[in-house]
Amino acid sequence: MTSFGFLGLGIMGKAMAENLVKAGFDVTVWNRNPEKTLELVTLGAKQGTTPKSVASQCDITFAMVSDPAAALAICQGPEGVAAGIGEGRGYIDMSTVDDTTSQIIADAITQAGGRFLEAPVSGTKKPAEDGTLIILAAGDQTLYNEALPAFDIMGKMSPFLGDVGQGANMKLVVNMMMGGMLSIFSEGMSLGLKAGLEGKQILDVIAEGAMANPMFKGKGAMFLAENYTTSFPLKHMQKDMRLAVALGDKLDLPLPTAAITNESFKQAIKAGYADEDIAAIYKTVK
């Protein structure tokens, strides 16, 4: 049986690793703060001591940490993954990191003889617990094929997207569409309300038509309740809009709707809503 390592047991990582353990896989877990490993060990996981040792013991090691700095830290250095990976074993970073970071990690792993996949996910706590994440995998395809049984437990889909970088590109494309949809949705709701329509009726009509989607349902209710509790911070969305427009720039592709949506999110940041939910764009539109 393929043995798996799992590095990083935050909200997301713990739920994902737990699903692997419960599915009966051979899983070795590690976390910077080792207390978080206890519960998983109780469920049947093995306890790892360092990223290096986990990577050297397991066929495939997954990582799910909070930011690029943490992703680099567990990969590099004397106790890092690259130091232990050796010939042929696999490393799959599921954290959300930028292009450059992903490429640095890819290079470190492949130069050490290992195989690498970037596999950022779409979805938050609930889908992680339910095993319904969308996993955007890119890099070494043989590793992808071997990891599929684990991906199938953690996510509801895990397409293989090509070379390292394409996982990040897919995430940008998806988030750019999300930002644009939210912007036109905010404008439409504002227009309807100013024209004297009732918000709930607008949402009901949308919900029955060809545009019906879970995001409008969720964010629409937030608009009407004037509730902007952060689930996806607005400033992160604006960063993704900016990166998507920059990618268009690099590819000589004009993206006027995305560009102007980016400016609308900047307007919201200027108004002080950077740390509120992406739904707060509505406050600057209405």
Place this chain on the structure above:
Amino acid sequence: MTSFGFLGLGIMGKAMAENLVKAGFDVTVWNRNPEKTLELVTLGAKQGTTPKSVASQCDITFAMVSDPAAALAICQGPEGVAAGIGEGRGYIDMSTVDDTTSQIIADAITQAGGRFLEAPVSGTKKPAEDGTLIILAAGDQTLYNEALPAFDIMGKMSPFLGDVGQGANMKLVVNMMMGGMLSIFSEGMSLGLKAGLEGKQILDVIAEGAMANPMFKGKGAMFLAENYTTSFPLKHMQKDMRLAVALGDKLDLPLPTAAITNESFKQAIKAGYADEDIAAIYKTVK
């Protein structure tokens, strides 16, 4: 039992009237070309002779014709609805017409003593046949209440939206959102493809996430097949975008995403795609 008239038996009107007849209602039908009434009469409908006579015989008369000129023609003149409506009977125009036309008809009917509802619909042939239209009713609320049993047969929802004009406003709001969604969707698909992602994978990822909606599914398949067979003509969408932005103008509401989407649809018209499906916006973006 409330008696209903139905004027206009084109693709939409015939399907709607047929549903009323099949549901057991007392329905009198009329069409400019009387041949089209035959099939309905076979099913149990009565044959009307003029809009005036239908309106004078039935408690509530519906109309579903192709454009503002036709809507005015069946309402006005010696054989028109207004000439027959009399005191207290109801007239419900379900055609898609502009504000001014709707108001002219409303005035003609109310001055003749009748009650009026505008009730444009969202949905095309299939929903008309299936009785799953979205009916956007506005005007006289007592008439709305009396018409509900018929609306329930023809549509899956029929909210009452307020004074005459609010049905049209709701349609503008909904279509403006549709145009904006299509524009950002086109840009996102184009960006992904230029970056080397596969179109089908982008659609699959979208289909599993919070943005999943029937329109993206349908139009996305059209993008990839380069099939722009007209279901909703692009020039009509551009007209609605323009009217929505103009409504924002009137209400002092900036709508930057809608305004720029309007320009993108104009770009598509300039490129010669006015009569193709709204999906053809993709051709000018990619």
Place this chain on the structure above:
Amino acid sequence: MTSFGFLGLGIMGKAMAENLVKAGFDVTVWNRNPEKTLELVTLGAKQGTTPKSVASQCDITFAMVSDPAAALAICQGPEGVAAGIGEGRGYIDMSTVDDTTSQIIADAITQAGGRFLEAPVSGTKKPAEDGTLIILAAGDQTLYNEALPAFDIMGKMSPFLGDVGQGANMKLVVNMMMGGMLSIFSEGMSLGLKAGLEGKQILDVIAEGAMANPMFKGKGAMFLAENYTTSFPLKHMQKDMRLAVALGDKLDLPLPTAAITNESFKQAIKAGYADEDIAAIYKTVK
């Protein structure tokens, strides 16, 4: 010698008529409030009694009134210009009116046998006094040729632009460019100041380069002084932006920069600056 009539002696009209009188022309003046004619009569003008009588006595009658309603009022009715114009005499409306109004007046005059020019002007009080207006003439070219000696006194240029409507179109084109320039100028100044540059230095650098223009000089000083004293009301500029974008719409011409500038002016109106100077757009940008 050609005899001229002049209707409307407001700030603009009085200055323009006075220049004609001082240049030695035969001028008959009329104003709704007749007191305003006294000073011109002292200078040598004749006193007219009604628009009709002026139009019937003079070879060419000019009008310069404040809005479309006033322009229609002096043209129509038993004492209006159309009632007196007769065969072959000329009427030149220099007021700023919309297309429809201009066409109604043109039709009234030509149906009465007269010749018509629309000739809106670019420039305010000072250029009117100095005889340096820009006169945008369109309509009957024979009348234009006969009026040239008077145009040469009132303005520094008076191109003949074609059929009735082209004077208004030229004004829209010019004002659309003005609005766009002001919007990018506001953004540039804001960006420079936020980046730590000094406003005066930005203006100085612009003033020495290929972009140097009187408007930037004047409005730039207003930005830095936070002085938005109305010379050209912001709401009128927004209306012109809207009409220009609508003209582009009619001609299937995408105008993305103009469309987004229109939204920026709407943002300024939403923020409460409708009646301030066009320079107040800067307040919503910075």
Place this chain on the structure above:
Amino acid sequence: MTSFGFLGLGIMGKAMAENLVKAGFDVTVWNRNPEKTLELVTLGAKQGTTPKSVASQCDITFAMVSDPAAALAICQGPEGVAAGIGEGRGYIDMSTVDDTTSQIIADAITQAGGRFLEAPVSGTKKPAEDGTLIILAAGDQTLYNEALPAFDIMGKMSPFLGDVGQGANMKLVVNMMMGGMLSIFSEGMSLGLKAGLEGKQILDVIAEGAMANPMFKGKGAMFLAENYTTSFPLKHMQKDMRLAVALGDKLDLPLPTAAITNESFKQAIKAGYADEDIAAIYKTVK
């Protein structure tokens, strides 16, 4: 008398150095290809052997090279400026380089004990020959004060703008305005022509009004002649628009007009006009 060095004798540098020599200054010149120094030596310049030797012999050394790579090359390395500058002498890089490059050079010079100014210029061959450049100086103010007599010969204005980086920022601000002006100008000209106005008349009307500026005069003539001979390559303008929008992003400043102008320039690049003059944006608008 202050002694000056001048590195880089391309089209711009040769004209600038020649003006210094003709003004009677003590100038030592160097160029990668030494043949280009001959003419200046004939006029009285001294011949330098390496950037290092020039920097070590002269009080203040200017550089004017074609791109960031060349700017780094003459500064760094055993024969570079930094190796020779020593304590207290000055280096003024007048090349157009990006922020990062400018900062690397500034650090190299100051760590070697020298003083540094970035001083990119606005203006091309003719202003360089005429000594009418606009010099955007930023960095060490004592060096600026000492260089002023030379700046006064080379340019018509040379404001001191603050710390290193502000020269580049001023250039971005100025070019962003230029791009926006050109975009709205293209749209206005296109709208006027489509509406049936004559191009020459539009230019004449603009030329007499508050918006009159040398750029519109020059580029307007190019539009009408359909002449897009490169003076400022369109792709460079697009790059500056992108950097300006990115600077706004960094400063949380929405710049909708600039953002959409950037997309219009990208449209022109997509259409194949990257290497034509910035005036070629008109081809994608009209």
